[in-house]
Amino acid sequence: MSVKEITENLEIINENELPDEDKNISEAEKQEKKVIMEFKNVTKEYSRGDRVFYALKDANLTINEGEMVVILGPSGAGKSTLLNLLGGMDRLSSGEIFFDGKDISKYTDNQLTQYRAANVGVVFQFYNLIPTLTAYENVALMKNIEKNTMDPKEALREVGLEEHMHQFPSQLSGGEQQRTSIARAIAKNPRILLCDEPTGALDTDTGQDVLRLLQRMSKEKKRTVIMVTHNSSFADIADTVIRVKNGMIQSITANKNIKDASEISW
Numbered sequence: 061m062s063v064k065e066i067t068e069n070l071e072i073i074n075e076n077e078l079p080d081e082d083k084n085i086s087e088a089e090k091q092e093k094k095v096i097m098e099f100k101n102v103t104k105e106y107s108r109g110d111r112v113f114y115a116l117k118d119a120n121l122t123i124n125e126g127e128m129v130v131i132l133g134p135s136g137a138g139k140s141t142l143l144n145l146l147g148g149m150d151r152l153s154s155g156e157i158f159f160d161g162k163d164i165s166k167y168t169d170n171q172l173t174q175y176r177a178a179n180v181g182v183v184f185q186f187y188n189l190i191p192t193l194t195a196y197e198n199v200a201l202m203k204n205i206e207k208n209t210m211d212p213k214e215a216l217r218e219v220g221l222e223e224h225m226h227q228f229p230s231q232l233s234g235g236e237q238q239r240t241s242i243a244r245a246i247a248k249n250p251r252i253l254l255c256d257e258p259t260g261a262l263d264t265d266t267g268q269d270v271l272r273l274l275q276r277m278s279k280e281k282k283r284t285v286i287m288v289t290h291n292s293s294f295a296d297i298a299d300t301v302i303r304v305k306n307g308m309i310q311s312i313t314a315n316k317n318i319k320d321a322s323e324i325s326w
Contacts, residue, residue: 096251096284097123097146102155102165104141114307115141119155121302121312125251128278128285130294133304139288140256142304146286147180147254148172160251177206181245183274185257187237189229195240196225199247206248215247216240219273235266242273246283253277255287264325271297271321293326 102119105112116138123129123146133139144150145157148164157165164175189198199212210218216225219239229237238258245253255274259267275297278285287294295301296319303310 093124095122096125098158100156103153105153117307119309126282127299129300130298131288131302137304138307139304143288148175179251181250181253183241183245183255183258185260187241191229194226199244202247209248215243219243234262238270252284275321293324296324297321
């Protein structure tokens with residue numbers, strides 16, 4: 061047998077010996093994930109008299125585009141500070157924050173306003189809808205912030221509320237109001253969707269509907285969804301779980317067995 065034949069046979073044997081799982085991993089590794097957000101030694105501090113209080117200290121993290129990220133921690137852990145810094149709604153004390161490779165921690169106030177308008181959608185715990193406007197009108201407000209927005213009807217269709225577009229918030233259930241809030245957030249086609257306890261005011265069944273919607277936004281629409289919560293059950297539906305305690309990142313974990321939102325309960 062020639063050297064060439066021996067080499068070819070070895071290649072065939074090596075390929076056949078690889079389990080399917082390893083082959084899939086090799087293929088996945090070829091498709092590098094794009095980092096959309098990065099924190100480098102980020103600290104947010106406040107002075108109280110002679111004392112310094114750290115809302116966040118020496119935080120380092122990376123978030124990949126299109127992932128669903130859950131930030132977990134008890135009240136006062138630093139979750140909201142982390143979310144506000146991600147969204148350009150607060151300024152750090154030291155460190156660097158990169159969005160799509162650009163250091164937004166050095167942005168002027170005007171540049172941060174433009175960053176938020178073009179790239180960030182926010183979903184609040186208590187909806188923050190204007191009660192005197194219909195669902196359609198609440199979503200249409202996004203045109204005042206960003207010109208290149210979705211048609212409000214299309215955004216409401218995305219969240220399953222097309223038939224309710226002419227109803228006022230008081231005529232909608234809690235879950236429908238939250239879905240209207242999500243429609244408003246996605247209407248400007250943001251790169252990242254920040255969710256602050258989005259199911260906190262909802263019952264379990266309605267909360268599951270909202271989680272399924274957010275998970276679909278990540279998986280199907282390739283939006284980067286970042287959710288702050290104290291509910292550890294939500295870690296099961298995330299690509300990445302960031303745990304925060306006492307103003308410090310305790311751990312960052314990649315979830316290997318992601319569940320569908322319909323599978324979890326609390």
